[in-house]
Amino acid sequence: MTGSDGTAMRTDLCGRLGAGEAGRSVAVCGWVDRRREHSEHLAFIDLRDHTGVLQCVVDGARDLRSEYVVRITGTVTLRPEGTANPALATGEIELQDCEVELLSRAEPPPFPLDERTDVDETLRLRHRYVDLRKPRMQRNLRARAAVNRAIRRAMDAQGFVEVETPMLIASTPEGARDFVVPSRKEPGSFYALPQSPQIFKQLTMVGGVDRYYQIARCLRDEDLRADRQFEFSQLDVEASFATRDDVLGFVTRAVAEATVEVAGHDPGTFERMTWHDAMERFGSDKPDTRFGMELAELTPIFADTQARVFQAPCVKGICLTGGAEDLPRSRVDELVATCQRWGAKGLAWMRVVATEEGGSALDAGVAKFLSPDEGAAVIEALEARPGDMVFLVADERPLVRHVLGLLRLELGRPPVNDGRFNYLWVVDFPLFEGLNAEGEPIPSHHPFTMPHTDDLPLLMSGQPLDGEALLGIRSQAYDLVLNGWELGSGSVRIHRRDIQQRIFEVLGIAPDEAQERFGFLLDAFRYGAPPHAGFAVGLDRLGALLVAEENIREVIAFPKTQSGADPLTDAPSPIADTHLQELGLRVLPPA
Ligand code: ASP
16 A cells, blocks of 8 residues: 555554664554644654654644544654653654655544543443553554464464354253354254364374364353353363373463463473362362462361360461561451351451460460460461461361452452462362252263273262262363463363263263264264363463463453443344344233
8 A cells, every 4th residue: 555645655653663764754654642742833643553752843733632543753753862762662763754644534532542631431341442452452452463373382282173163052961051043944943152162172183183282262251250251262172082281281382382471481390289189179170379378287286276266177377577577456346247248157366476485376356266286286287487468268078168269368368460380280179069959960061071991980880879979070171270260171071981971871861862962972882982081271361461461351452341231233133123023033021
């Protein structure tokens, strides 16, 4: 494309010019970021494109307003002595002898484009095309693209084939609610939008693809949160004749390369931890391992205690270094109330003080209910020192872990932008995460997850298993965690019909129901299924953390609001009666 003077539309990008280009005639294009009067005739125009801002000294710029789109030609010139702006990448230079060509006028933007003003999110999303011009959003979109680029490169290098799978499918079992699409050809029938390509990727394994990947769009009708959108992208992976460790290796490489590409930081070895250890030590299956403050096991200390509050199946505690000095009483009361909201009966707290003999003792809070031996053992188990504050919860084990896990984050979680990327593989998840009202187990992952090899004999023995036995069975499922966010999950899959049938039986899925819901997969397995395993990594979450954003909406070009609406296009919205008729649908009045 050329400018109206017949030359190139632009020769350079605003942010890429520097002292090295001094003396050159250039043409730059972009938006008027700011205009400041210099003298009666001269004005400074800060011209902005996606690479940055360039100061242009313009004669007679009176009618140039913010966000006007212009082309400016001029000469790159070193700024006069003492006027350089070190805060700006192009701060040593400016464009002089400028000619301005107006390409497009603009109404005043609906909100200021600087990073300092806090703008209501609905307003930002309604005018996302303006919001995206902000340097931060430009950086984020480019980081997201870099994630995809690095991942494609890494998967390709490892022999994976990118295969697309359909969007209009029958329901898949990821445990969320499906979005559905009515069929016009078959009124009363519906497609489901994929919660993930799970079944299709397994079918590619039966189809001999050997190593599949896809940067897949997935849709799940769930309540939205900072790390969750209805639609999201994941790196979806499946490999044949692969062990769990092979899959962990493939994904580690892809994610590490994305980290280097975006954050310029090699994350090194990804640590591994069993689900059991994660729950016991951090009270979470997605521990933020950037800090310690681990949950100490105190149950044996209170085995024969006289203190009623600690007569419970499980007692654990955490220690806040310096907490006795730093935490005012009002904050402690707040923490107690918060823990009660999380389900605890109470939160026991004590200060650690120095004794005259130079040792440590517990003081204040519930300290008076403890025997001296119990107090000393608590201090030792928590490695507490004078000036620290200790917090204890006594209750059923899952509740103790849950509450202390949250309290640990509340008290110790580092900010999102501390520059560290602590990747962690959590392995050996339980096969079932709990029991439903009918006493049937609920799969932790999905029903195609292979049980742990050591627990397979028990499961396959055919003997009836009670709730406790079922919940003790481990699986070959694993998660990837980054700084306390779950980035993804995967598992070794069941490729043996007898094991799959047994799982359905345990889940209370009758053979005809299994056939109806997953028949096509079960049928496929009759024709020679290779052992296979896979994984999926949430790329919006990964992208967000790599640019230190706390909300994935900041790395998605056109996200939905927290309530699931799109203020830009007004989706979701009603459709015309004729359209409904064509689909054989009638809308009922709200219940
Ligand atoms: N389909 C799973 C998910 O989307 C991932 C996997 O098991 O590969 O969470």
